[in-house]
Each structure stands twice: as C-alpha cells, then as structure tokens.
Amino acid sequence: MFEALAQKNDAEVITTADAWLRRNPTDALVGLARENAIVTLSNSSTYTIGVSAPLTGPLKQVVRRSCKACCWRCVRSTTTAGSRKARKPNRLKVRVLNDGGDRATAIRVASEFAKDNMIWGVIGPYSSSTLLAAAPIYNNSSNVIIAPAATNPRITDAGANIYRVAPSDTTQGASLARLVKARGNDSVAVLFDDNDAYSSGLATSFKREAARIGLTTSDTPITLNSYTAVKVGNYNVAAIFVAGYTPDVAAVAKLEKPFRKPSSLGTARTVRTSSRREATPWKA
Structure with a gap:
C-alpha cells in the first residue's frame, strides 16, 4: 500500500487497504488512507x-x-x-x-x-x-x-x-495542589523540567497555589524522558508531584526505591501526576 500511496494510485490503495483491514480491522491509519483515496476518486x-x-x-x-x-x-x-x-x-x-x-x-x-x-x-x-x-x-x-x-x-x-480545548496549567496546577492538600498531605516534592513548557508551566502554577494554601514544596529538577541521573534529596515530604506526561510518571514510579527512604518518603500516602489521566494513589 505504501508504494500505491507514493504513486498516488488511489484504486490500488483501496484494494490493498481492504485486504489489510480484513485482518487488522482496528488499524485506523490504513482505514484513514482508504477513506482519503475514496474522497479523491x-x-x-x-x-x-x-x-x-x-x-x-x-x-x-x-x-x-x-x-x-x-x-x-x-x-x-x-x-x-x-x-x-x-x-x-x-x-x-x-x-x-x-x-x-x-x-x-x-x-x-x-x-x-x-x-x-x-x-x-x-x-x-x-x-x-x-x-x-x-x-x-x-x-x-x-x-x-x-x-x-x-x-x-x-x-x-x-x-x-x-x-x-484543554484548561491552562494555571487552572490545572492550582487544582492539583488543592487536591494534594485535601488528601492530607502537608509537603510535596515537585519534579519538573524547566526546559519543557508544559512541565515548567504546570509546576509554577502548582507551587504558587501550594504556597497560598500552606503546602510545603521542595524543587527537584529533572529532564523529561531521562531519569537515570535523577536524585531526590532527603526531603521529609508526604507526596511526590510529577509535572510531566504519563510516560514520565511511569518512569519515576520505577525508581520507587531511591525515593523511598525512612526519613523521607516512607510514610508517603499518595503520588500525584499532572498527566491527562488522574494518577492512582501510591500507598506507602
């Protein structure tokens, strides 16, 4: 089908797409190529x-x-x-x-x-x-x-x-800070990437609201998509907030042991994520 697409052979695109979709009915990109070819013809x-x-x-x-x-x-x-x-x-x-x-x-x-x-x-x-x-x-x-x-x-x-079409970080960050506070946490380590617009914007909003409501924050700069060198200080915090995407939260979660120190996160009750999907509570 790729050859047919390159040659703009729409009839062949439809034929090969039909054969592929019979075996792979959920392949939306192939389905999309087929629909585009129908439109052209x-x-x-x-x-x-x-x-x-x-x-x-x-x-x-x-x-x-x-x-x-x-x-x-x-x-x-x-x-x-x-x-x-x-x-x-x-x-x-x-x-x-x-x-x-x-x-x-x-x-x-x-x-x-x-x-x-x-x-x-x-x-x-x-x-x-x-x-x-x-x-x-x-x-x-x-x-x-x-x-x-x-x-x-x-x-x-x-x-x-x-x-x-999504609310700005000004709204999301403030709401998440209030959520962390409402869950009974009084301190949180904020992991964010200052070179990423989403991460830095969300972290700034989160920390601003946290300061207003009396939630103590500790900054932990990270590089999104790369966590091999992440080192979290020996913070006496109750939660971790990851200002990143779902893969970033998953990567941080794999580093559970470095975060879990008796003097810091041993009593953590929840980990909050800024991803589009609300995180599941991370019980200590």
Whole structure:
C-alpha cells in the first residue's frame, strides 16, 4: 500500500487497504488512507484537515491510538448514515504528519502544512513545547489551529488563530495542589523540567497555589524522558508531584526505591501526576 500511496494510485490503495483491514480491522491509519483515496476518486471538491501529532517518540503511547481513531472517526462521520453502499462520497480528507513530540520537527511540519493550499485547518501539535515552537509559522498562515492538549498559559497569547480545548496549567496546577492538600498531605516534592513548557508551566502554577494554601514544596529538577541521573534529596515530604506526561510518571514510579527512604518518603500516602489521566494513589 505504501508504494500505491507514493504513486498516488488511489484504486490500488483501496484494494490493498481492504485486504489489510480484513485482518487488522482496528488499524485506523490504513482505514484513514482508504477513506482519503475514496474522497479523491469521487472527484468532488474536498476539504483537508492537517494533524500534527507525535506518532513516534516518548509520547507515542499516549496519543497514537487516540489520534488515529479520532482521525478515522472524523472522516467517517462526514459520510451519510446507513450502509456503506448507500453513503455519499466523503468530502473531508485528513493529512497526518508525525512531529515526534520534537520542537524542531514540529516546526518542519508546520512549514509543510503552511505551504499546502489544500489545508483548511490543523489539529495539534499535542504538547505545549511543540505548539509554542511552531506558533510563529502557524500565525503566518490563514489556517485555524486547534490544540487538543497543550496547556501552557503562554498559548493564550501565541496567536489570534491558535485555540486550545484543554484548561491552562494555571487552572490545572492550582487544582492539583488543592487536591494534594485535601488528601492530607502537608509537603510535596515537585519534579519538573524547566526546559519543557508544559512541565515548567504546570509546576509554577502548582507551587504558587501550594504556597497560598500552606503546602510545603521542595524543587527537584529533572529532564523529561531521562531519569537515570535523577536524585531526590532527603526531603521529609508526604507526596511526590510529577509535572510531566504519563510516560514520565511511569518512569519515576520505577525508581520507587531511591525515593523511598525512612526519613523521607516512607510514610508517603499518595503520588500525584499532572498527566491527562488522574494518577492512582501510591500507598506507602
């Protein structure tokens, strides 16, 4: 099918996709390629939506499946209800480019979308860092940018045509600080990456609210996606707050023993994560 895609042989794309989907019915990217080919062969006027997402890299497990499924659902939902034979040709196409969760790659993806006159709008990038890096290029285009998950407060002023659908870190960080306090914790170690827009923005909001409500915090700088050199001080804290993504929290959780010292975390009642999915209490 990749050869057919490269040669823009839409009929062959449909044939090979049908064969593949009979064995792998949940492969949304192949399904999406098939739907796009159907649209092209319909010879009707079409609308193309761009998607900038980290389909590889450390964030791929967080967004890959949902991104593919949503793209396919987006395309299929524009068709008429009823049987496949009865439906009208689809007029919506989706072009997915992989930014890898990397700022430099996200800039290249933005440039690619900006020069594509068929693109009406872009969904993504996923993270705050990649969105803020690519924002200047998107602002010079006429496309509307919808950020599905980026939350850094600076996105508010990133551009007139850039919108987000998730609450900003100002709201999330404060809410999480109050949650940690409500769970009976009076002190927390805050793990954050000052070079990552999402991590630093969330940690700043968390610590600001923590200070207001009397929750003691201890800073622990980290580098997201790399924890081999993480060393947490001998803090007398009741909880750990990881200002990062789900893979970051999982990586920190694997370092349970270095964190668990009788004088520091031996009585920890919970570990909070800033990820989109609320963390499970980490019992001591």
